[in-house]
Amino acid sequence: MNTIVKNTIDIPLQEILGQVESIRSDNNSSFTVTVEELFWSPESELLEITMNCISDAPLDIVNPLYYLKMEWIDKGQKVIPLEDKVPVLLLNLNRPLDPERDFDFVVKKVTYNENQFDLNEVVNQSTLHFAPKSKYQFTLSFPAIENQKEAIGYLRIYGNLVPFTTDQDSKKSNPFCTNIIPVNHSSCE
Numbered sequence: 001m002n003t004i005v006k007n008t009i010d011i012p013l014q015e016i017l018g019q020v021e022s023i024r025s026d027n028n029s030s031f032t033v034t035v036e037e038l039f040w041s042p043e044s045e046l047l048e049i050t051m052n053c054i055s056d057a058p059l060d061i062v063n064p065l066y067y068l069k070m071e072w073i074d075k076g077q078k079v080i081p082l083e084d085k086v087p088v089l090l091l092n093l094n095r096p097l098d099p100e101r102d103f104d105f106v107v108k109k110v111t112y113n114e115n116q117f118d119l120n121e122v123v124n125q126s127t128l129h130f131a132p133k134s135k136y137q138f139t140l141s142f143p144a145i146e147n148q149k150e151a152i153g154y155l156r157i158y159g160n161l162v163p164f165t166t167d168q169d170s171k172k173s174n175p176f177c178t179n180i181i182p183v184n185h186s187s188c189e
Helices: 119-123 143-151
Strands: 008-012 030-035 038-040 048-055 059-062 069-074 106-112 115-117 127-130 134-141 152-161 174-177 181-185
Touching (some): 115 119, 127 134
Parallel strands (some): 038 181
Antiparallel strands (some): 048 134, 152 174
């Protein structure tokens, strides 16, 4: 399992993929996941994080939101138990996925190379395409932890990068886990 250092993880594309066109002669091509520093003000309604997914090479992966899980940790570094929702991949819906109620988080905003996308379109897109040197940016909020606000000191994020391929034999996944990410609280003044 890959681990983030300083909220950033670099995953060599050849580790993730069975997509020949994704691997260039430059063996240093990578897929990078970053989480921007968390700062939580008592006046803010919800904690929001911004997660960036950046690819050096062209790439098609299963929507990373489908595999994303959060672990909230208190200031004493103990996991705060929360009720988990059924993973999106196991939902059998007769409707499109809802960015506000079908995940363990609320998808607030999605941009691709600085262009904002329709939330419903992105959460229902099973595959995301990355052009060379491109970036998806996801802004997520967490209403389920609203009553735990003051206790939270850290966040750990789990995910999986799964190449989209029609060849069943070449499917490889690349799970990742961040180190604990401090949640900085401001004082109410």
